[in-house]
Amino acid sequence: MSAPPLSDQVVLITGASRGLGAALARAFGREGARVVVNYYQSTDAAHEVAASIGDRALPYQADVRNREAVQSMVDAAADHFGAPVTTVISNALIDFQFDAEARATADTVSWSNYQTQLEGSVQAALHLVQACRPAMKEAGFGRFVAIGSNLVQNPVVPYHDYTTSKAALLGFLRNMAQELGPEGITVNMVSGGLLDRTDASDATSDEVFDLIRNSTPLRSVTTPEEMADAVLFFASPWARAITGQNLIVDGGLVMQ
Template sequence: MTSERNSRVALVTGGGSGIGRRVAEKLALEHSARVYVLDRDADASAAVVDGIVAAGGRATACLVDLADSVRLRERVDFVTAEFGPPDILVNNAGISAMIRAEECLLEQWQAMVNVNVTAPMLLMQHALPHMKQQRWGRIVNVASISGIRAGTGRMPYGTSKAALIAMSRQFAVEVAPWGVTVNSIAPGPVDTPLARANHSAETRDTYGEMVPMRRYGTPDEIADAILFLASEQASYITGQTLAVDGGFVAAGILVNDLHDDSSALKRFAPAQSGHSAGKLG
């Protein structure tokens, strides 16, 4: 870690809990960055900042509702006044809901897009002039496996995350000449407090069947991937989407009892085509 990097300023949205909290803590305490912890929950963000400061780091809480695009645009200069504009931007905050595609209300759609797409765009636009001027910057947008693979009840959420991935690539190709990188990560199921509160035993069992590693990821595992893309070591990586998902995106049919009973493969064996192999010559 260089002394230059030790002076970095980072802004982490959704920094009051889960993945965002671990990113903020690691940036401040392991990489000596000055960190803005941006969240709509004042108590949660204050608790994260208090913990960072008590451990010897530097951080400040920023109370912002990302759903209010107009207010966000008005407040970004004020929000980043204490440490100056960010060198590292982690757009982690997002909202989700299980909604059938044909039943998605316009209000639900707009709320999802405002938080998951518009707010990251506005924050990138705010950070980029500073990053381009110093010819260094790291932007990491937290998308989702739902932005890569479709799922039932995920139309508005999955569409917004697919848009975030596409938008990351658009920004990446335009700002690359200034040494600024823009990447996305696509987490799979993660064992956050929110997931523990909302995922039923049935949901967890379902993910267990679909994820080759047969478990949820941890906030630390996702945070470490984010920190890599925000590091000096990732200087030649831009416009990419890294799935941090235990193999979910890579998987097709999973035979989870393969190692217990080799006959399990027969259930998925392809049907015979009816063609026979001819002899040569």
């Protein structure tokens, strides 16, 4: 089956109430996709994002670490839109702030810190893949895109738990890409750097933003909207032959 245009896709975006997630939801909505605006706690913000998209958006509360909650959300989306979820963007960030001054160091980071981030990244991705795979397999088409980080390639600030979880997520995705490829399902990652500016980066100083800006070839800090453009590409028909890849979108700060 050929890949459908974005306007024919049902897109589930986790953590879509704020920051990058909200930009992703609006970007897919702009392209005419039907969008599930997943959120965990930010009810008002999620409903505002959905309202900005219109009747092609469905706000839905679910903790992506809970398998039953994810399955219920996927089922509700299919009922609401009359079509199954074809495209998943795993974006939710669980209990983390990019604060270089207050971060857990090598001496203070605990296994529970790692576990929190691994559950928010890898466990959530597993639940999403397992909930959405049957309908994708039946259709012969699916897109799974996870949000990573350029800190895996360049841990300029050693956020031990967060960066380790993103590295593990990339391994998870590449294994899934290998297994799900014969079913027409692609699995990729888009990795940004520090984004200008989101709730997660609110604790980051202006000096750090200036340092990043002056270190990139483009002399800019990547915006959530620019990240969203790359995710749109992976969901589009133009990326039909790409899977198992990690695209770094950070203005050229990290080159591979």
